Amino acid sequence: MxxxxxxxxxxxxxxxxxxxxxxxxxxxxxxxxxxxxxxxxxxxxxxxxxxxxxxxxxxxxxxxxxxxxxxxxxxxxxxxxxxxxxxxxxxxxxxxxxxxxxxxxxxxxxxxxxAVQIPSPDGPYRVGIREFHLPVDFSDDNTTCTSHSELPVKLFFPTLDPPGQYPYLNPSLADEYCRKMMQFGAPPPLQSHGWMLHHWKLASIPAKPNATLLPLDRRLPIVVFSHGLGGTADVYSYQTMALASQGYVVLVLTHQDRSAPVVALSNGTELHYDFELAKLLLEEKHLDYVKERRRRTDHRVQEFIAAVEAIHHMDQHDIPGLGISFRGRLSKSETFFMGHSFGGATALTAGKRRPDLVTAVVAHEPAVDWMPDDARHSLLSPTLLQDFDHSWHGGTGGYEGFVPAGDEGSIHEKDMLILFSQEWRDKKWAGSDALEEMYARKRLGTDSGISACKSIPDISHNEFSDTCLMTPVWVGRATGITGKRNPVETAKDIEHMTKVFLEAVRQRSK
Missing domain, CATH: 1.20.120 (Four Helix Bundle (Hemerythrin (Met), subunit A))
Incomplete structure (x- = not known):
């Protein structure tokens, strides 16, 4: 009471x-x-x-x-x-x-x-967790980003084990995470006061370490999730755990493109957020900033695809020392790409480039302008936008000489769920108005009728992550982080819309 x-x-x-x-x-x-x-x-x-x-x-x-x-x-x-x-x-x-x-x-x-924490998911299963460095086959000549043969990930999966608790933030990184997070997102007078977020260190998530995999004789669908700018695998725990509680195996990456506040690398060092890149915006070099973000999306996509191939590999081979086996339990034909903001751009681009690996894509408020030319052109194709009330001319800087190959595949060969906040929709960011009209004219995704692009009223961009669930409502609204609605109800609405879409795709393929 x-x-x-x-x-x-x-x-x-x-x-x-x-x-x-x-x-x-x-x-x-x-x-x-x-x-x-x-x-x-x-x-x-x-x-x-x-x-x-x-x-x-x-x-x-x-x-x-x-x-x-x-x-x-x-x-x-x-x-x-x-x-x-x-x-x-x-x-x-x-x-x-x-x-x-x-x-x-x-x-x-x-x-x-x-002192608050994210709510427990409502699915029929409890949630198990493994946090580890995933061995991947990854190579990139990108000198700005760090490339390793192992990616830091969280793996959520359904279990029937008794409930467990797991630290919300990695204890070894929590202090540095809070410091960098305040430096990244707080108003200037508060940016040096990371201790103001230390109540996040008190929170835990209802996920059990060392849990056993759901002991049912069926294969489990896969979701691979990419975080947004300033995020990590930690701050998307509600949406990813909610999917695990519904029976999905959810792999959540923390990218090494220096978009995360702090990342623990497999060699024992730490990689920190790149504040130097943000200076391009202060110098009003917006085009240069966007070009660099697009280049880093390329890096993220390589990490993302490597992670997808690695989890597919886990269906045949165990990872030494992981303590859990997924052999013969993963439904590789039901693999969904998912992400928020920068992660949404990553998931959509990965879906465009590797359609053989993906069943459908879920993009929560994707940063479409940061997608490389080929993916942006495919998503907002001039052919599909003919006679539209809303236009799209390639985003910042246009396509700059990009010429699509005649035989290139379209991202619309896959079903997509794209969700926008009212904040971005009102500002007409990320081609949201054109994408919603594309959906209204039934030109989004395949002709199955499953794909959708919708905006959620009275919410902000950050409400697709855990940020608003972990921030006092009055603070969130005063700083513009939280919209007018109850953030818990918003999170559950996003969860429901995502679940309904994924289940519709799965039912269609049966």
Missing amino acids: IVSLVSKMIGGLQPIPRHIAIDLHTLLCMLYVNFTSIRTTSNLYVLLFSFGFLLFTCGPTGRWSISLPMIPFIVIQLLRRIPLFSRFGWSRGLLGFLGFSFVVLAAVLCILLP
């Missing part, structure tokens, strides 16, 4: 029950200490115990909303024990008032900045 009440107070987000209890315990201890006699030594022990327990369970900044106000609160309580301050009634009253003020401040901050 308390959890439900707190959830309503914080805009429908999912609070972490044990941290609600820790918050309440700490606040009650502070009240007790502030209003008991200074001659009672037990209140000093209560104060030290509560502060120590808070640091032990949350760290110094995990619940900074309480730990920071507690520092001056402790100073005030120590001052109350000095005879000079306790001799006069007015000084005792002043210190008591100041102490109570810091209790109130801590309580308000706890409500405004709660």
Whole structure:
């Protein structure tokens, strides 16, 4: 009941029950200490115990909303024990008032900045997880991006094992991730304060490590997922786990094109976000910036395709040390490419270039302008756009001399689900208006009638990731990260639309 009440107070987000209890315990201890006699030594022990327990369970900044106000609160309580301050009634009253003020401040901050986590998926199965470096056959002469024979991935899969919990952020990368994430996405005054995201380190996901694969005598469909700019495999946990709970094996990449805040490479080093590239926008070199993003999409696509081939290989051969076998359990003929933003551009481009590997493509708000010329031209073909009310001229810089081969395949030979937020739709980004008209005129994807391009009202670009599920609603709306709707309801709507599309494709092929 308390959890439900707190959830309503914080805009429908999912609070972490044990941290609600820790918050309440700490606040009650502070009240007790502030209003008991200074001659009672037990209140000093209560104060030290509560502060120590808070640091032990949350760290110094995990619940900074309480730990920071507690520092001056402790100073005030120590001052109350000095005879000079306790001799006069007015000084005792002043210190008591100041102490109570810091209790109130801590309580308000706890409500405004709660410890939350993503909700559990609603599918019929529980979710297992493996996080590892996937061996791939990958080669690229791209000197800007890092190329390794192993890609960092998360693998979600259905299981009947009892529920488990797994850290939301990789503990070894969490501090650096929070620092880089604030530097990447926060307003300038806050960009150096990574500790403000440390409550993300307290969260876990309902996925069980070392779980056993669903023990049913059937092959499981595959989804390979590509993250967006500033993302990692971690921050798409809700949508990817939701698919696993429906019976899919979901492979989520963290790309090495320096679009992620921080990546742990297989050789033990870390790869960090490329802030130098973003300077091109500050220098108003927009075309140069977009060209570089398109070049890095090429790199991402190579990683993506290598990962698809690697998971297909897992249907015949086990990965040493992984601790789970998928031999004979993967339905390679039901392989879906999926991604958000930069990842949507990656999935669509990969689908265009390797139609032999993919059944259908799901693109959540794809950054179409960052797709290389061949993929952009295929998706928004001038032939398909003839007589349209909305036009497309190739995006930033056009096609710059690109001449399509006469026998090249079209991405529309595959079914597609493309979802846009109202934010991008209103701005007419990524050719959203042309793509929606293409869908309305039944020219999107195959003639099966399954493909769709739709926009979701009152949501923002970030709501396709976990960001809005992990950010206080008032903060998200104040910064434009979160739209007008409840972000949990939005996430479930996106999950439902994706699931319905994938199941329709699967049913058609049976």
